[in-house]
Amino acid sequence: MRNSTKLILLCVATLAIIALFLGKGLDAHNYRFFLSRRIPKVLAILLAATAISWSSLVFQTVTNNRILTPSILGFDSLYVMIQVLLVVLAGGLSPLVIQPMLNFSVTTAIMAGLSLSLFAWYFYGKQRDLFSLLLIGIICSSLFSSVTGFFTMVIDPSEFMAIQASMFASFNNVNGALVYWTIAPMLLCLALLLKLAPKLDVLWLGPDNATSLGINVRKLTLQIMALVTVLISVATALVGPVLFFGLIVVSLTRQLFSSYQHRLLLPASSALAAFLLLTGQWIVENLMAFETTISVIINFVGGSYFLLLLARNKVN
Amino acid sequence: MIKLSGLSKKYNDNFVVKDASALFPKGVLTSIIGPNGAGKSTLLSMASRLTNSDAGEVVIADKPLNQWDNAALAKRLAVLRQSNNINMRFTVRELVAFGRFPHSQGRLSARDNEIIDKAMEHLDIQHIADRYLDQLSGGQRQMAFIAMVVAQDTDYIFLDEPLNNLDIKHSVEIMGAIQHLAHDHGKAVVVVIHDINFAASYSDRIIAMKRGQVIKSGDTVEVIDEAVLSDIYEIPFTIREVEGQRICMYYR
Ligand SMILES: Nc1ncnc2c1ncn2[C@@H]1O[C@H](COP(=O)(O)OP(=O)(O)O)[C@@H](O)[C@H]1O
Ligand SMILES: [Mg+2]
Numbered sequence: 001m002r003n004s005t006k007l008i009l010l011c012v013a014t015l016a017i018i019a020l021f022l023g024k025g026l027d028a029h030n031y032r033f034f035l036s037r038r039i040p041k042v043l044a045i046l047l048a049a050t051a052i053s054w055s056s057l058v059f060q061t062v063t064n065n066r067i068l069t070p071s072i073l074g075f076d077s078l079y080v081m082i083q084v085l086l087v088v089l090a091g092g093l094s095p096l097v098i099q100p101m102l103n104f105s106v107t108t109a110i111m112a113g114l115s116l117s118l119f120a121w122y123f124y125g126k127q128r129d130l131f132s133l134l135l136i137g138i139i140c141s142s143l144f145s146s147v148t149g150f151f152t153m154v155i156d157p158s159e160f161m162a163i164q165a166s167m168f169a170s171f172n173n174v175n176g177a178l179v180y181w182t183i184a185p186m187l188l189c190l191a192l193l194l195k196l197a198p199k200l201d202v203l204w205l206g207p208d209n210a211t212s213l214g215i216n217v218r219k220l221t222l223q224i225m226a227l228v229t230v231l232i233s234v235a236t237a238l239v240g241p242v243l244f245f246g247l248i249v250v251s252l253t254r255q256l257f258s259s260y261q262h263r264l265l266l267p268a269s270s271a272l273a274a275f276l277l278l279t280g281q282w283i284v285e286n287l288m289a290f291e292t293t294i295s296v297i298i299n300f301v302g303g304s305y306f307l308l309l310l311a312r313n314k315v316n
Numbered sequence: 317m318i319k320l321s322g323l324s325k326k327y328n329d330n331f332v333v334k335d336a337s338a339l340f341p342k343g344v345l346t347s348i349i350g351p352n353g354a355g356k357s358t359l360l361s362m363a364s365r366l367t368n369s370d371a372g373e374v375v376i377a378d379k380p381l382n383q384w385d386n387a388a389l390a391k392r393l394a395v396l397r398q399s400n401n402i403n404m405r406f407t408v409r410e411l412v413a414f415g416r417f418p419h420s421q422g423r424l425s426a427r428d429n430e431i432i433d434k435a436m437e438h439l440d441i442q443h444i445a446d447r448y449l450d451q452l453s454g455g456q457r458q459m460a461f462i463a464m465v466v467a468q469d470t471d472y473i474f475l476d477e478p479l480n481n482l483d484i485k486h487s488v489e490i491m492g493a494i495q496h497l498a499h500d501h502g503k504a505v506v507v508v509i510h511d512i513n514f515a516a517s518y519s520d521r522i523i524a525m526k527r528g529q530v531i532k533s534g535d536t537v538e539v540i541d542e543a544v545l546s547d548i549y550e551i552p553f554t555i556r557e558v559e560g561q562r563i564c565m566y567y568r
Contacts (some may be wrong), residue, residue: 066403198422202414204404208366208397213468214418216392260404 003257003264010271017278018042024286040176042239044279047179047186049249049273051235054193055267056246057253061200061262062221064207066254067309068114068134069246074141075232076241078114082107084151093307094157100178108233115229119222170240171281171294182234189227189234196223197262204260242295244302247292249273251305317341318363318393318472318504325358325394333358340506341469341482345498347515348508348541351549356508357398357476359525363476363506364395376472384483390418392532393467394562395474398508402449402456408460410444412436415467416457433542435467439493455486462490466497473497475507481512491518516540542566 022038036202056069070076087105090096096106118136169175199220200212235242253269280294318340325333333355340346340363342422348356356397361367363374365381374381390522408517410437416428424432436442437463439459449457458478465473475494495518498505507513515522515536522539524532526548539545545553554565 045456064403076377079488200415201422202417204406205402205414206400208361208395209414211366211386212364212390212393212395212465213414216386258405260410262408 003259006256007264007268007271010268010275014078014271014275014278017275017282018046021278021282029149030082036110037176040179041174042278043177043183044174044179045277046274047169047182048239048242049277050190050243051186051231051238052246053249053253053273054190054266054268055231056236057265058193058200058224058262059228060250061203062224063133064203065308066251067247068137069244069250070228070232071241071243071246072132072141073118073137074144075111075115075143078111078244079107079233080241081148081237082110083241084148084155087155088151094215100175101181101253102138104181104233104237105180107237108230111233112226114231115225116222124263132236157292160239163177169236170187170283171277173240182238185230188291189230193222193227193265195268196220197266200224200262201260240295243299244306245273245277247296247306248298248302249276251309299316317377319373319375320359320363321373321375322364323359323369323374325334325355325362325367326370331528333338336525336528336530337372338363338523338530338533340472340504343498343502344504344505344520345495345518346504346521346523347519348506348523348525349510349512349548350531354525355528356525360395360474360476360506360508361397361475364393364472365389366395368399380452385453387418390470392466392470393472393474394468394470395463396465396476396478396481400461400474405448405450407446407448408436408441408452409455409464411449411460412467414443415464415469418468431469432467435463438496439463440489441515443451454481455483458482459486459490466493472504473503473505475505477508477510479509479511480521494518512540512545512566516562516564538560 004067022035022040026034027160052071055072059070060068083103086094086096086106092098095102097103121136199215202213202215203217203220205213210217249269249272253265253272256272257264257268259265277294281295284290284292284294284297319328320336320338320340320514323333324331325520329480330562334448336355336359338359343556348360350356353402362369365374365384365386376384376389381471390496404425404465409432413424413428413433415435416432420428433442439462441456441463444456444460446495449460458481460474460477465475468565473494478490478494482490494505494507497503498520509519519536521534522536523530524539524544531548532544542553545564545566549566550567556563556565
């Protein structure tokens with residue numbers, strides 16, 4: 001089957017599941033109510049799916065690996081930690097915490113600062129091997145989770161309840177307030193990534209060949225890391241951390257679409273991600289009656305797959 | 317013309333290349349020879365902006381390297397490193413097409429496709445154009461990478477050990493193709509070569525390095541000399557002329 005046919009089929013399937021999601025049990029009387037709740041949710045899942053899949057794909061390209069994703073390196077646990085620290089430092093009623101857009105921008109700015117230092121360490125330091133990056137990432141991400149856990153227990157319980165809903169988004173508790181606000185920064189990031197896509201293709205040949213072909217590898221990597229940070233912030237703000245989802249989606253996309261072109265891989269990965277997330281969420285809601293969350297399923301499947309990859313490739 | 321003057325590079329306080337100077341004129345095939353670890357690859361990558369130098373200057377077409385914009389330079393200078401491991405599947409044609417990236421930014425025109433075809437013809441690999449690189453022998457893959465460099469169509473070409481892992485037939489073909497680029501297309505071609513007799517037979521000029529320093533550089537006949545080579549490689553060399561060609565013997 002040709003790649004374009006596959007992409008079209010995938011999009012049709014995704015549209016079908018969107019229709020299923022939005023349309024269930026609608027009638028002339030209740031449609032306003034249901035749609036006003038379902039549209040932000042579906043939109044949030046679509047945005048998150050795209051943010052996660054695109055950021056994981058391009059991150060793997062610039063770091064020239066197929067195992068690590070920003071989430072695995074702790075980017076989204078960093079996001080959650082910053083949220084908790086904001087509550088601790090500024091108080092649960094501070095505009096920094098309760099104003100969604102301000103909160104999102106501040107958190108993203110802090111994330112960008114930290115992830116660009118990771119970039120500096122990785123690319124200007126002496127050892128730039130994947131294994132040390134993985135170790136640092138895993139250490140950081142468990143550090144972030146521990147800090148988050150600690151302060152969550154320290155916070156005044158009533159204050160915590162008030163902010164919990166907006167702070168810890170998940171698929172069963174999508175952050176609807178933020179959805180429309182994140183559309184503009186998302187579209188900007190996506191447009192920039194599509195523009196950089198042909199340069200990203202050249203990076204497959206390795207940094208030296210890419211330099212020979214006129215790519216400024218450091219500058220490109222810096223641009224990509226900045227965009228990845230914004231995308232991860234969007235995804236985490238909307239649906240919370242999903243550790244292994246990016247890894248699964250990018251791997252599946254590569255298997256389904258054997259192409260090197262980011263102009264194809266990027267849209268394909270977001271169609272696949274949206275399809276998987278919406279289908280998973282639909283199953284959780286309708287067949288499992290919210291007994292579990294899709295994150296649990298993703299992390300179980302993804303974690304096993306991650307271990308398999310590690311065992312097979314020995315990281316490098 | 318590319319001019320290197322007083323180039324040095326240190327790793328961990330040891331000079332890997334020290335005060336190296338050289339000229340790479342257009343229309344000339346220059347070989348860099350020397351034992352392992354002599355600093356050949358380091359010199360080549362400093363000359364082609366893949367590695368920063370700690371001292372000295374590289375001047376490309378009368379403009380210092382640091383004043384060149386990388387994208388503009390890619391239309392003038394191409395470099396291929398010693399080993400090229402890629403973890404993505406490409407067909408030979410797709411790989412060669414990347415050579416046009418500096419000119420087309422990924423949107424191939426009819427003229428780009430023509431140049432890609434010509435480059436593959438030049439290395440005689442049209443018959444494997446649609447095969448994937450991972451289905452090819454090391455030699456065929458190397459030919460594909462060189463075709464990519466040829467498709468880039470630059471005035472200056474640097475190749476680090478292009479004959480690595482190649483059998484005699486492929487080596488002869490590649491050296492012939494490279495020589496053709498220098499003599500008939502007027503390009504400045506610089507290759508690192510281990511096989512002294514290939515260097516002696518095909519190059520116009522040779523730069524001999526040892527322990528980071530340029531020991532001798534000049535026309536091929538000046539460098540392919542018993543005293544010079546014995547000094548560089550620290551083994552006895554015997555040189556004979558066979559059909560007007562200097563051939564080195566060093567096996568005993
Ligand atoms: N990135 C590096 N870090 C430390 N030492 C290096 C590095 N690259 C090369 N060297 C050292 O520099 C010396 C020259 O290397 P190289 O230029 O590759 O030699 P050649 O190509 O002549 O075999 C070697 O001793 C090598 O170990
Ligand atoms: Mg070398």
